[in-house]
Amino acid sequence: MRLPSWVDDSRLTDQLEAAEEIVEHFCAGVPVVFLDSPPGNGKTLIAEIVRQMLVGIGPQMGWQTRRPGKHKTVYTCTDKELQRQVQRDFPHANVLYGRGNYDSGTEDVTCDACTKRPGTGCRWCESWWDCSYQRAKRAAAAGELAVTNLAYLLREANSGPRSVMGQRDFIILDEVDLCEGWLRNTVEVNVSAWMRRRLGIGVPKHKTVAGSWQTWIDAELLPAVVERLTELSNVEDPRAVKERKTLERLFENLRNIDVGTNWVYDGYQGNKNGKHPVIFRPIHVDGFARPMLWRHAPRIMAMSGTIISATQMAVDLGLEDHEWACVRMDSPFDPARSPIQVRPVADMSRRADEKVALGDELRRVVAERQGQRILVHTVSYMLTAFLQGYLTSDRIVSYDSAKTKEDALRRYRERSDAVMLAPSLDRGISLDDDLARVVIVAKVPFASLGDKQVAARLYSRGGDTWYAVEAVRTLVQALYRGTRSKEDWALGMILDRQFISNIWAKNRGLLPGWFKKRLDMTGRKEPVRD
Numbered sequence: 001m002r003l004p005s006w007v008d009d010s011r012l013t014d015q016l017e018a019a020e021e022i023v024e025h026f027c028a029g030v031p032v033v034f035l036d037s038p039p040g041n042g043k044t045l046i047a048e049i050v051r052q053m054l055v056g057i058g059p060q061m062g063w064q065t066r067r068p069g070k071h072k073t074v075y076t077c078t079d080k081e082l083q084r085q086v087q088r089d090f091p092h093a094n095v096l097y098g099r100g101n102y103d104s105g106t107e108d109v110t111c112d113a114c115t116k117r118p119g120t121g122c123r124w125c126e127s128w129w130d131c132s133y134q135r136a137k138r139a140a141a142a143g144e145l146a147v148t149n150l151a152y153l154l155r156e157a158n159s160g161p162r163s164v165m166g167q168r169d170f171i172i173l174d175e176v177d178l179c180e181g182w183l184r185n186t187v188e189v190n191v192s193a194w195m196r197r198r199l200g201i202g203v204p205k206h207k208t209v210a211g212s213w214q215t216w217i218d219a220e221l222l223p224a225v226v227e228r229l230t231e232l233s234n235v236e237d238p239r240a241v242k243e244r245k246t247l248e249r250l251f252e253n254l255r256n257i258d259v260g261t262n263w264v265y266d267g268y269q270g271n272k273n274g275k276h277p278v279i280f281r282p283i284h285v286d287g288f289a290r291p292m293l294w295r296h297a298p299r300i301m302a303m304s305g306t307i308i309s310a311t312q313m314a315v316d317l318g319l320e321d322h323e324w325a326c327v328r329m330d331s332p333f334d335p336a337r338s339p340i341q342v343r344p345v346a347d348m349s350r351r352a353d354e355k356v357a358l359g360d361e362l363r364r365v366v367a368e369r370q371g372q373r374i375l376v377h378t379v380s381y382m383l384t385a386f387l388q389g390y391l392t393s394d395r396i397v398s399y400d401s402a403k404t405k406e407d408a409l410r411r412y413r414e415r416s417d418a419v420m421l422a423p424s425l426d427r428g429i430s431l432d433d434d435l436a437r438v439v440i441v442a443k444v445p446f447a448s449l450g451d452k453q454v455a456a457r458l459y460s461r462g463g464d465t466w467y468a469v470e471a472v473r474t475l476v477q478a479l480y481r482g483t484r485s486k487e488d489w490a491l492g493m494i495l496d497r498q499f500i501s502n503i504w505a506k507n508r509g510l511l512p513g514w515f516k517k518r519l520d521m522t523g524r525k526e527p528v529r530d
Helices: 013-027 043-061 080-089 132-142 150-157 176-187 193-199 210-232 238-254 286-292 310-316 355-368 381-391 402-414 452-458 463-479 498-510
Strands: 032-036 073-077 093-095 145-149 170-174 189-191 263-266 278-282 299-304 324-328 340-346 374-377 396-398 419-422 438-441 491-496
Touching: 013 032, 013 043, 013 324, 032 043, 032 310, 043 073, 043 080, 043 170, 043 299, 073 080, 073 150, 080 093, 080 145, 093 132, 132 145, 145 150, 150 176, 170 176, 176 278, 176 286, 176 299, 176 310, 189 238, 193 210, 193 238, 210 238, 263 452, 278 452, 310 324, 310 463, 340 355, 340 498, 355 374, 355 381, 355 438, 355 491, 381 396, 381 419, 396 402, 402 419, 438 463, 452 463, 463 491, 463 498, 491 498
Parallel strands: 032 299, 032 324, 073 145, 073 170, 093 145, 170 299, 340 491, 374 419, 374 438, 396 419, 438 491
Antiparallel strands: 189 278, 263 278
16 A cells, blocks of 8 residues: 555554445445544545555456546545645645636636637637646546545536546545535525626516516526627627626526425525625435536545434435445544533523623633633624623634634734634634634524525425534534644533533434533533433
């Protein structure tokens, strides 16, 4: 096995056992294997071990690769830094980003303004063959391991018979628990106010009637899109090219919509100077998963630290019972280094909204934890704003939009005793060591029922389990932003009484065993049970 020099072979026992179990499922004919592995087990390394095992045993099992003698794998992760990390760890990997990340060679023009058509070149490149994006794409196509993100995979793999991502022998999906959301985002339709003005259309008179929106799509939106595409067919201005490509994707997605069945409309809240978008989202994506994802490789390894319920995930992603298996790993971290205190001081449900009691408890915690950074997951900007005013400490750092998040993180890192009020830091950030010694969940992160898609999903088939799984998944992710290695430590706290009355009382079976080992429910009479 060809592993990087940084890998300590003597400490690979658990990883090798997991990899062998995954490969056994593939050999038995199971096309999709989930790896449920909490932080610290090295999921990326396990995936590479599985890939090399499949390369080695493929001929013995009679597996036919799509290119004779060559085994092609694509690895998807959620952001550019993780893509770069995979390439640093495994030098044979080729990273492929979206077109907009590559320069065309012309000032201020990126490769997403490409004007190439059959029989013609691109006006921005001296040689289309030497285009920076095309070079990266050829390297990814030729290499044994291509690394990209799931959004790019879903778009490129479904772009036609010459796609790079759609012709692989093995796909590795990291953070597969986000897959349902990415599928939904890929097929949803978003018609901005700017786009409506550009197309010269308004909105239906009867906005609360599903049939009105379907009629609007068929009679107004689609004809206007076709007319605008005709106008832009030979225009090569960069902005016009981007508009044309946006409209082409819009036209493709509009063909999937049937408002009132598996689709909801959202976004339009009234006149407000006509600035609101019109958004159509699918309630379920199981019907899209097979044609858009599962068909693109005969073997797919889908991994996450918070799969929570593999059965629910398989249902949500349109897999039959015989098409999937799940391999689970325990956490390698000492539970004593990451305890989670359950302090149910306030009911943060919409009906009770005991935010004053919550604020009083946070004041006590901030006063007790002098000299330590504290991360507080607030779930919403509204609760963030209240707590910022209630706590009144100069240690407080917060943000009120995605645009100000990075600056808030910078200020948080610069101050050794900062307290971050965070409405959206449950994923995508590692606060190692002193960057977070206390991690607090102020409100159990149930998805907002003010979102029409969420509400429709909850009240459709399997909605109750789906809703609980989503909350547990986000809760677990949020509490493990601060414990990132075996030597690290952080204290977790859950302050919302909804954890007891809803998660613990009704859905404790969804909580991972390794998570329950960390729960300190001293104030509760009933013990923690697996």
